[in-house]
Amino acid sequence: ELKVEQNPLFLSMQEGKNYTIYCNYSTTSDRLYWYRQDPGKSLESLFVLLSNGAVKQEGRLMASLDTKARLSTLHITAAVHDLSATYFCAVANAGGTSYGKLTFGQGTILTVHP
Amino acid sequence: DSGVTQTPKHLITATGQRVTLRCSPRSGDLSVYWYQQSLDQGLQFLIQYYNGEERAKGNILERFSAQQFPDLHSELNLSSLELGDSALYFCASSVFVATGELFFGEGSRLTVL
Numbered sequence: 539e540l541k542v543e544q545n546p547l548f549l550s551m552q553e554g555k556n557y558t559i560y561c562n563y564s565t566t567s568d569r570l571y572w573y574r575q576d577p578g579k580s581l582e583s584l585f586v587l588l589s590n591g592a593v594k595q596e597g598r599l600m601a602s603l604d605t606k607a608r609l610s611t612l613h614i615t616a617a618v619h620d621l622s623a624t625y626f627c628a629v630a631n632a633g634g635t636s637y638g639k640l641t642f643g644q645g646t647i648l649t650v651h652p
Numbered sequence: 653d654s655g656v657t658q659t660p661k662h663l664i665t666a667t668g669q670r671v672t673l674r675c676s677p678r679s680g681d682l683s684v685y686w687y688q689q690s691l692d693q694g695l696q697f698l699i700q701y702y703n704g705e706e707r708a709k710g711n712i713l714e715r716f717s718a719q720q721f722p723d724l725h726s727e728l729n730l731s732s733l734e735l736g737d738s739a740l741y742f743c744a745s746s747v748f749v750a751t752g753e754l755f756f757g758e759g760s761r762l763t764v765l
Binding site for chain 2: 571573578579580581582583587590616626628630638639640641642644645
């Protein structure tokens with residue numbers, strides 16, 4: 539059974555600082571996704587990582603994937619208050635044709651304060 | 653706006669009752685997925701339909717069922733409701749093959765009293 543673990547689960551950051559969220563998963567997969575969720579809202583797709591070594595950047599966020607280590611990271615550069623949200627990584631089950639059957643991590647609640 | 657529409661947004665009902673949640677996928681997307689988000693279980697995959705046919709099943713209770721209609725909208729039926737069924741139910745859609753990226757609706761918040 540695929541398990542996905544994020545850490546930390548809670549992250550309180552000062553504006554302007556850098557930090558990394560880690561996502562480890564237990565079985566082989568080459569498809570990993572990062573989503574953002576604001577309180578009581580929907581999930582917004584941030585990154586789609588489809589191969590070993592994939593790196594994607596958007597604004598102050600950068601995501602990478604190491605399929606051999608079964609690890610993805612979400613790096614936050616010079617945090618701003620608008621980044622406060624819950625961030626989820628999700629891994630697609632390997633094999634089969636249902637790539638949308640995702641296993642989500644627990645989520646990391648990020649709070650950025652002045 | 654992801655283009656995925658869910659109704660109702662909020663629903664309050666009593667234990668033992670039955671409810672139906674509705675989802676319209678993005679234009680052109682053939683796959684629909686249902687996910688449940690609760691405080692104790694997190695985000696869990698329930699079921700997937702592709703062009704009207706069930707394609708994958710997750711941790712969906714026997715009291716729950718879903719279907720996808722010819723116009724591609726989907727319904728999730730929850731019956732004999734229990735307090736523990738209170739959750740946010742998300743529908744998502746995708747282009748079937750491509751990247752597998754899912755686009756989520758705003759969710760239906762179900763409260764069972």
